[in-house]
Amino acid sequence: KQEVTQIPAALSVPEGENLVLNCSFTDSAIYNLQWFRQDPGKGLTSLLLIQSSQREQTSGRLNASLDKSSGRSTLYIAASQPGDSATYLCAVKRSQFYFGTGTSLTVIP
Amino acid sequence: ETGVTQTPRHLVMGMTNKKSLKCEQHLGHNAMYWYKQSAKKPLELMFVYNFKEQTENNSVPSRFSPECPNSSHLFLHLHTLQPEDSALYLCASSQDHTSGAIEQFFGPGTRLTVL
Numbered sequence: 001k002q003e004v005t006q007i008p009a010a011l012s013v014p015e016g017e018n019l020v021l022n023c024s025f026t027d028s029a030i031y032n033l034q035w036f037r038q039d040p041g042k043g044l045t046s047l048l049l050i051q052s053s054q055r056e057q058t059s060g061r062l063n064a065s066l067d068k069s070s071g072r073s074t075l076y077i078a079a080s081q082p083g084d085s086a087t088y089l090c091a092v093k094r095s096q097f098y099f100g101t102g103t104s105l106t107v108i109p
Numbered sequence: 110e111t112g113v114t115q116t117p118r119h120l121v122m123g124m125t126n127k128k129s130l131k132c133e134q135h136l137g138h139n140a141m142y143w144y145k146q147s148a149k150k151p152l153e154l155m156f157v158y159n160f161k162e163q164t165e166n167n168s169v170p171s172r173f174s175p176e177c178p179n180s181s182h183l184f185l186h187l188h189t190l191q192p193e194d195s196a197l198y199l200c201a202s203s204q205d206h207t208s209g210a211i212e213q214f215f216g217p218g219t220r221l222t223v224l
Contacts, residue, residue: 031211032211093210097213
């Protein structure tokens with residue numbers, strides 16, 4: 001069974017800092033990987049989708065990379081802002097979607 | 110309305126009550142999902158409907174009963190729940206679930222508390 005791990009579980013950084021969130025998965029036979037943002041008590045908002053044939057995707061200050069062979073993905077956030085504070089989840093898709101437990105990010109003004 | 114909507118947003122019920130959660134997607138998708146999100150645990154897939162047919166049932170107790178009358182609507186009927194069923198219930202949709210690479214879109218969730 002696919003297992004998805006996100007480290008660290010929590011991260012606190014000062015405003016303006018660049019940061020990297022990590023996601024690893026045990027089975028490299030995936031169709032795609034998706035990064036989400038979740039605000040407290042709310043649903044998930046899709047940030048970036050990387051197809052299995054792609055190496056990275058960018059949207060604004062966000063850049064996600066995928067190394068399928070090593071079972072790893074990173075989400076890079078540039079020039080962090082307090083509004084980036086949220087939990088970030090990654091999910092991989094094969095027969096179904098498998099989610100990590102997320103990284104809770106706090107950006108301190 | 111746009112995207113994926115869920116009602117109610119909050120629900121408190123006793124163990125003997127019967128209630129239903131509703132999800133509607135306005136994205137023209139063909140697959141809909143129910144997930145359970147509990148504290149400190151990964152999202153747990155409960156049910157998948159693809160073109161109105163149930164394709165996944167991840168050993169969910171029978172006190173949870175899904176219904177998918179068409180590709181735009183999904184219900185989760187609840188009866189005789191337990192306190193450990195308290196969680197955030199999330200609905201999602203996507204294109205054909207059996208396609209390879211697809212993107213999921215989520216609703217805001219229903220916060221369920223079972224007393």
